[in-house]
Amino acid sequence: MEQNDVAVFGLGYVGCVTAACLAHLGHRVTGVDRDEFKVQSVLEGRAPFYEPGLEELIVDNVARGRLTATTSAAEGLASAGIVLIAVGTPSTSNGNLGLDQLERVLEQVARHLPARAQPVVVAIRSTVFPGTCESLVSATLGGSANVSVVANPEFLREGSAVADFLEPSLVVVGGSDPEAMRRVAALYGPLGVDPCLVSLRTAEFIKYACNSFHALKVAFANEMGTLCARLCVPADQVMETLCRDVKLNISPAYLKPGMAFGGSCLPKDLRALNYRAVRLDLDLPLLGSILPSNHRHLERAIQAVLDLPAERIGVFGLAFKENTDDLRGSPVVSLIEQLIGKGREVRIFDPHIQMDRIYGTNKNFVLSAIPHIGRLMEPDLDQVLEWAEHMVIAQKPAPELLVRIQGRGRPVLRLTGAMEADSR
Secondary structure (H helix, E strand, O other), rough: OOOOEEEEEEEHHHHHHHHHHHHHOOOEEEOOOOHHHHHHHOOOOOOOOOOHHHHHHHHHHHHHOEEEEEEEOOOOOOOOOOEOOOOOOOOOOOOEEHHOOOOOOHHHHEEEEHHHOEEEEEOOOOOOOOHHHHHHHHOOOOOOOOOEEOOOOOOOOOOOHHHHOOOOOOOOOEEEOOHHHHHHHHHOOOHHOEEEEHHHHHHHHHHHHHHHHHHHHHHHHHHHHHHHHOOOHHHHHHHHHHHHHHOOOOOOOOOOOOOOOOOHHHHHHHHHHHHHHHHHHOOHHHHHHHHHHHHHHHHHHHHHHHHOOOOOEEEOOOOOOOOOOOOOOHHHHHHHHHHOOOOOEEEOOOOOOOHHOOEEEEEHHHHHHHHHHHHHHHOOOOHHHHHOEEEOOOOOOEEEEEEHHHHOOOOOOOOOOOOOOOOO
């Protein structure tokens, strides 16, 4: 294993656990904190706070000479090749991040960098908003070629932080210097998890995405439990059964940015649950926010298309999702309505829709929204590509169809990702 000299600034829950665990993995670690109590606790083989398994690691690694602590930034930086910053970024009164502690530590590090001859990697473990490493960290450290900045967010839970560190499900390192990213990722090498090497801003944002999703799951389970209780349904059975589906429920399914959802099931069932909750005098704001959130996303997509500098717009996909001819509740139908209403010319290709084979409620839905839909549909993708000034991909194309779209050289707006515009 590659052994490193590491300085960890901040000996709170994240920093102290990080320092002790890295020492346990065989690195030489110096914890740096201006709080003398925390520093003295580590030096005396005590954890400065209760965390299962932490004190044992501190005792063992202080005795082995792999872990020490100091209040001196200069001492901590003296031999460190990697500096991990793990100070708090608490909320301010308006909800913004408080970066005072981070700024203070960065200024300390910056003061001692000119005296160093060896290169150093500064890794930010504190939770910071995307752009902080560029606008604050790199700027404060002076942009020296001797210093590389990476983001290395932590995923530790109080009460199980040591176990979370030593048995990680995720290791993330973000930056633009591959060697610096490799060095930080190598710190965790003995843990046997493949690190996710990403861009700087991705690494900064992923912690927010993870925590928001965790909070969303808690709120969702609680609202389901509340509604279940009022309906005399055993909530534990509902959620335990839901979790057994690892193909759609507890899985990557649906967790990709894209077009708004539609169809005949999701909107209908959400409306029914919200109706029943209101009748039961229950305020379930998360459940009630899903359809409005979906509508706002559709509005953003519509505006993105309306902003295109084109009058003739080709649209790939009309059904509510790929590999079906079901038009009921399709958000693309709403998109087409808006485009026509704003005076845009539209031609549509969907590989699975033939208007003469659409019938029943499926046909009634689309005809009530766009009575002349038949005149807008083209049976040949090449005809749409030849006619359009700009293509809009509203449904994921098969690989061979995507190649044809890209090969024609028309500019493309993808609504199937994060509303990305191709330069073609």
